[in-house]
Amino acid sequence: MNVNDKVTVNDLALFGGQPVFESPVGTSGLARPSFDRFLVYSQQFFSARRDSNGSPLVRELEARLAAFHQAEHCITFCSGFWALVLAVNCLKLPGRSEVIMPSLTYRRMADLAAWAELKPRFCEVEPSTLAISARTAEGCISEETALIIGVHPIINCCDVEGLNQLSSRTGIPLLIDAVESVFETTSEGRVGSIARVEVFSLHASKLLNGAEGGYVTTSDPEIAQRLFELRNLSLGVASRTSQTFGLDAELNEMHAALALANLDNIDCFVAHNREIYATYQMHLPSVAGIRLVEFDNSLRSSFKNVVVELLDDWPLPRDMTLRLLEAERILARAYYSPALHQKPMRYPHVPANLPVTELLAERFVLMPSGFMVSTIQILAVIRLLQFIRSHASTIIDRIDAMAMNS
Numbered sequence: 001m002n003v004n005d006k007v008t009v010n011d012l013a014l015f016g017g018q019p020v021f022e023s024p025v026g027t028s029g030l031a032r033p034s035f036d037r038f039l040v041y042s043q044q045f046f047s048a049r050r051d052s053n054g055s056p057l058v059r060e061l062e063a064r065l066a067a068f069h070q071a072e073h074c075i076t077f078c079s080g081f082w083a084l085v086l087a088v089n090c091l092k093l094p095g096r097s098e099v100i101m102p103s104l105t106y107r108r109m110a111d112l113a114a115w116a117e118l119k120p121r122f123c124e125v126e127p128s129t130l131a132i133s134a135r136t137a138e139g140c141i142s143e144e145t146a147l148i149i150g151v152h153p154i155i156n157c158c159d160v161e162g163l164n165q166l167s168s169r170t171g172i173p174l175l176i177d178a179v180e181s182v183f184e185t186t187s188e189g190r191v192g193s194i195a196r197v198e199v200f201s202l203h204a205s206k207l208l209n210g211a212e213g214g215y216v217t218t219s220d221p222e223i224a225q226r227l228f229e230l231r232n233l234s235l236g237v238a239s240r241t242s243q244t245f246g247l248d249a250e251l252n253e254m255h256a257a258l259a260l261a262n263l264d265n266i267d268c269f270v271a272h273n274r275e276i277y278a279t280y281q282m283h284l285p286s287v288a289g290i291r292l293v294e295f296d297n298s299l300r301s302s303f304k305n306v307v308v309e310l311l312d313d314w315p316l317p318r319d320m321t322l323r324l325l326e327a328e329r330i331l332a333r334a335y336y337s338p339a340l341h342q343k344p345m346r347y348p349h350v351p352a353n354l355p356v357t358e359l360l361a362e363r364f365v366l367m368p369s370g371f372m373v374s375t376i377q378i379l380a381v382i383r384l385l386q387f388i389r390s391h392a393s394t395i396i397d398r399i400d401a402m403a404m405n406s
């Protein structure tokens, strides 16, 4: 149903009306190259009969990514998750048990600490950036700190310079999860070349889609060599000498083919994202109570994700807003909520009291964006938010009545 045809709250899909969209409008990237380009790359490994171990497209992708990030070394993996676990294992100070990480972040961040046999110690984020900073990390440093993981939030970057300084001052190694900032350039330079070790993902939902996959950039040749050996312990000297467990975590040629084809097109995806973001920027101010989290104009950005804050004068609770949108097949999502320290955890961790994070975890929403979404659809989403706002009190009454009847 066209959003402009909704007249009363009965026309909202949650109350039995027709949804605005026939198929879901979501937050997944799903960037795609032309099929031909994907085939051109695929043809190379197919005819070379090099499907695994030292395969040509994986090597080509690593060289291209190192150049893209202006990094000295790039090592690919089967996922961003395993790239992170192995990088943590390479960097952590021996004999210490804790890793500092933000709590308002990627939902598997604490699990990867468990795989690396470390206890997460969660720190606050800065309300102005939603990111970990040297200030929030420093308060968590103790005799047990083995590593700090700085994570770029999904809009803009965390302060890598500040974290680098904290790391050199304290001797505690720093790892950057740069998954959400593949395309970004900061005042320090290109993301991927500004910390000793930075980790990225090639998952289908990210800017650079390889369907699955991940990689590490590093300026440290020893770490590059160790990571190279760690990802496939069935080969080489490492299999006989290494003290760590083995793991097969290589990227395969098919995923490398997709990632290479998408890398050729990356500027095009960014141009699309910029248009989506500009549509929000232009039209969201017409919806009182919702603030767009803005990209920093001084950085090069991918504009991939769109995040809004529901302000105190937005008339509905966030979860109610998300339910209304979901019924219309608008798959907006709560931003990193609940935070990691608020979830039940089966493995060792340091209990945390993080009032700032808890407040922030209630307020933000990830809005539809990405390659599959059009500006026309975004205009419809914004019209619907206006409709919801202007009928808020009737909507609340209806939902209360539904709850009482069930």
Ligand SMILES: *Cc1c(COP(=O)(O)O)cnc(C)c1O
Pocket (backbone or CB within 6 Å): 079, 080, 081, 082, 106, 151, 177, 179, 180, 200, 201, 202, 203, 212, 213, 214
């Ligand atoms: C997606 C994501 C990861 C994990 O990457 P996968 O390739 O999906 O394992 C890690 N960190 C952040 C911030 C992410 O968004």
